Amino acid sequence: MRPRPTTPLLDLLRERRLLAIVRGDDPAAALRSIEALAEEGVTMMEVSLSGADALAVIRKAAAALAGDVHLGAGTVLTAQDAVAARDAGATFVVTPGLGDGVDEAIRLGLPVLAGALTPTEVIAAVAKGAAAVKLFPAFAGGASYLRALRDPFPAVPFVPVGGVGLDSVRDYLAAGAVAVGLGSPLLGDAPSGGDLDGLRRRARTALDLAGPL
Template identity: 60%
Template sequence: MELLTELRTHRIVAIVRGDDADAALRTVLTLAEENIPLIEVSLSGKDALGVIRRARAALGPTAPLGAGTVLTAPDARAAHEAGADFVVTPAVCEGITEAKRLELPVLAGVMTPTDIVAAQRLGADAFKIFPAAQAGGPAYLRALRGPFPAMPFVPVGGVDAAAAREYLAHGAIAVGVGSPLIGDAADGGGVDALRSRARAFRDAAHRPKRAA
């Protein structure tokens, strides 16, 4: 699985975290139907490993399916065994090292320049600026791109459709989107609103605003 290619192509990582495993699975499948195929199932959700296993069986072996909130080496191993083909961490942690040992691509959570350099040394493939809104939003991304102009950054945290357009216009390779996209779908809510939001985010991702 070529994570950078998938990020450049799809430009959205959908983050599914729910209290209802069946609803979380339904959310994953709905997102795939709506052509948002790059999906991360957070290990902090209900029976997340079971959701990953069932989603892998339903989507087939080539669908890009990740595990999020991977902190430890056991987390990375469990995600790999469940069928995830990439992992996402919230920080610079041992989950990165173990995932790379298992030959899984890693989207590593970073906040500071020091984090970025540390994650790069561990072999991270792309860098999740988290929490992006609290870090300063698109202005912080622009600042980071000064010393790191070629780094593949993925802002995550508080990204709505308007923010997605702005981040992408200012050089993000993709954006990670949780509740502004998922809403209550992974907790048992309906999927009609999810489909509408998915279309709005897909439009935002492929029609970003021009950078000022």
């Protein structure tokens, strides 16, 4: 296996501006989806641990695409999740909130995109040492809420996730997001054995939308 990429997570988010979130009930299809995304030029992905056999998917994708794709584990809730994600080959973790998974990942030296929604949670995420804050679920406030949060937190890097569609990518970036996370609006049914061609088309569109404003 080639060496894991070591570029800091925040730098990658600022550079790539697009995080694909892969979650499915067919491990082989999830792996094919990751490979298709990589072929289209999407190079930051999160595999949610809530998907079927997600650790095996991460392990296989990390072995096949190391050096080409920056692969994280998502829905990391517990300390055990963080350890398993590291052992599977994830180079960062993503959490929906501020549980034990955040603390353990940081202890292990894995950068964390930590989930938060309220100002109090944002303060806590920063205090824990999160590399960036996953604004989740983003649809609860939309781009206008992100813009309002950036007034008291101008230095905090936000990545909106949850209900972010292709039609709102530019809005969130214009509101100050460093990147956006796209799940089902990008992946569709591909990780469950569905349409890979549609995934490829949406990937190209998403990359264009995530380009310079």
